[in-house]
Amino acid sequence: MAIHSSAEIHSSAVVEPGAVIGPDCRIGPFALIGPEVRLAAGVEVKSHAVVTGQTEIGEGTVVFPFAVLGEVPQDLKFKGETTRLVIGARNRIREHVTMNTGTAGGGGVTRVGDDGLFMAGCHVAHDCQIGDRVILVNGSAVAGHCVIEDDVIVGGMSGIHQWVRIGRGAIIGAVTMVTADVIPHGLVQGPRGSLDGLNLVGLKRRGVDKAEIAALRDLYMALSEGNFRETARRLADEGADSNYVREVLDFILGPSDRSFLTPR
Template sequence: MSVEIHPTAIVAKGAELADGVSVGPFCIVGERVKIGPDTRLKSHVVVEGSTTIGARNEIHAFAVLGGPPQHTAYKGEDTRLEIGDDNIIREHATMNIGTVAGGGLTKVGSKGLYMIESHVGHDCVVGDNVILIKQATLGGHCLLGDFVIVGGLAAVHQFTRVGPHAMIGGLAAVVKDVIPYGSVWGNHAHLEGLNLVGLKRRGFSRETINTLRAAYRLLFADEGTFQERLEDTARTFADSPEVMEIINFIRADASRPLCLPEREV
């Protein structure tokens, strides 16, 4: 297979384009860019910096990938952006390279959908099957697990963790960590419950969902201290990998506090 480059596109010497890559009108591809097989740049796409893009990605007009971090400490260091396979990156979406202080790498997984004007900040690590709805924004150093959905116009504060299968409602301002399978809403966001719709869509069994609901009620009940409830939940549901994923997420060292319910569960 050959590479297709529109006559109006600019592809720098040194860029590496695999078989089947298509570079559309008025695109700009930098000299340190690597693009995997069958990836398509529609038109007016800018890919710069030390950016590696995997296979079969579809990148739409005016997306900018690999731009410098929006951070005053960045002084032009050769940091990186890595994007996986089979993503759809829509118009005006932006993904920045990392910073030296943050490890030098922004990493985006595979099979994601990044809608219009969504943003992945420097040093973020984003899992697979993630959806950022229109104008959703990730500050620097955010960690998103697999199957996370971030609603339209929602913003996730820098250094915040969002566990796998969590749902963030539209317009939410997320300044605290979100447990796996959780659903949060509001400004500032609070935990509303579990992401039951997402769990059902992804084929989690009724038994698993009921176990998660029981664990959630125990973990966020009014009785005792939170630490006591955490240990009770860990003992009671030790055989559930999904519940233990929540427990381990909470126990892990974190720079942000935990997003909690506003009311009784």
């Protein structure tokens, strides 16, 4: 066990032998830190939280009470193999959040980026790849093997089906079930999620140039009028001046086992 001298650990917390606790970490009352856990500088684990398994947490992340990080996957195919959970820096992981380690069949690593906000009661399943600045709102659940790119917001009580990809900057409305891939900067809403436009508010907040937004609007209209993949392939062959348009086209034409949510 390696505990930095500047770490503060409550007398009722359990830090098992083998854990690595970095500088300025704080471990609250009745928290449990497993023997294969590594906490970087400035991580705070509040009271009654559990961090276990082969779990790494990046600097400045805060884990709130009753969160459980690094437990084994909720997957009947899991047979106890050694897998990991890697969480980046400066995340806020709120009460009752669960994040599981990976599986051998999914690459072995569940990975969470930097600067995310994971609100109370949300779930990140095995082998998910979560980008930077992602927000999962209360009670949302991301099933196994999903890819959630940077700057995505998933609304409260929403569910993301296994193997789904959600492109950068997309937003998912509350109480929505997403069963197919979502293009970057897309807007999805409705109980059985459908693509209902672009995340214009998010684009404007990030200061995206008006010409780029206009190009994305034109792309969305073109994708609405014909076969989704064939239109994307034709537009890619023609070339695009907009970086944002190329990003969407590359996403559509990239490898995926699932279909896409298409414009209504």
